Amino acid sequence: MNVTTIATALFTIVELPYAYDALEPYISAETLHFHHDLHYAGYVSKLEELTQGTPYADMSLEEIITSSDGAIRNNAAQAWNHIFYFGQFSAKPQHHPTGALRKAIERDFGSVESCKEQMTNMAAALFGSGWVWLAEDGDGKLFIIAKPNAGTPIMDGLKPLLAIDVWEHAYYLDYRNQRKRAVEDMWNVVDWRIIGERYGDNG
Numbered sequence: 001m002n003v004t005t006i007a008t009a010l011f012t013i014v015e016l017p018y019a020y021d022a023l024e025p026y027i028s029a030e031t032l033h034f035h036h037d038l039h040y041a042g043y044v045s046k047l048e049e050l051t052q053g054t055p056y057a058d059m060s061l062e063e064i065i066t067s068s069d070g071a072i073r074n075n076a077a078q079a080w081n082h083i084f085y086f087g088q089f090s091a092k093p094q095h096h097p098t099g100a101l102r103k104a105i106e107r108d109f110g111s112v113e114s115c116k117e118q119m120t121n122m123a124a125a126l127f128g129s130g131w132v133w134l135a136e137d138g139d140g141k142l143f144i145i146a147k148p149n150a151g152t153p154i155m156d157g158l159k160p161l162l163a164i165d166v167w168e169h170a171y172y173l174d175y176r177n178q179r180k181r182a183v184e185d186m187w188n189v190v191d192w193r194i195i196g197e198r199y200g201d202n203g
């Protein structure tokens with residue numbers, strides 16, 4: 001099973017695939033400027049600083065995540081997680097999963113609404129900073145996983161499909177302390193066509 005490879009030179013900042021205001025009113029341009037230009041870019045530049053002159057400087061983010069630990073792994077995972085997170089939204093999203101992904105979600109969670117509700121509740125309940133993921137194993141079984149800090153299913157050998165960033169920097173400018181409402185609104189801009197493509201990309 002191949003994890004979605006993020007095709008980029010290691011220390012390149014991947015631009016947003018839409019305008020900064022494209023996700024308004026659910027995610028503001030101000031939030032995206034801070035989140036992409038400062039937080040995400042900060043992880044990339046920290047990773048560059050930490051890996052200079054080491055064998056990691058020639059690896060892909062996925063290779064670093066699975067072969068390092070400590071600050072290098074944290075910054076590589078945060079770089080990967082953010083490219084993946086920003087890449088799942090669109091201004092004109094497909095609001096519902098279709099095809100094989102919809103069938104798998106209904107098989108493993110009962111319904112799409114139940115899957116979204118479980119993810120939202122786990123995001124609201126995760127203590128501190130972290131991520132909630134929809135991921136699949138090598139047999140195509142789906143899992144909802146909460147990971148603290150920089151955690152990603154790649155570390156568990158699972159393939160990520162969808163990410164909810166529950167670090168305060170992802171929502172605090174727009175939603176203050178209302179993390180659950182931020183996640184409920186986020187669903188309005190998740191493009192299930194993209195999630196479906198990730199699911200179909202089984203390698």
Ligand code: MN
Binds near residue numbers: 165169
């Ligand atoms: Mn973030």
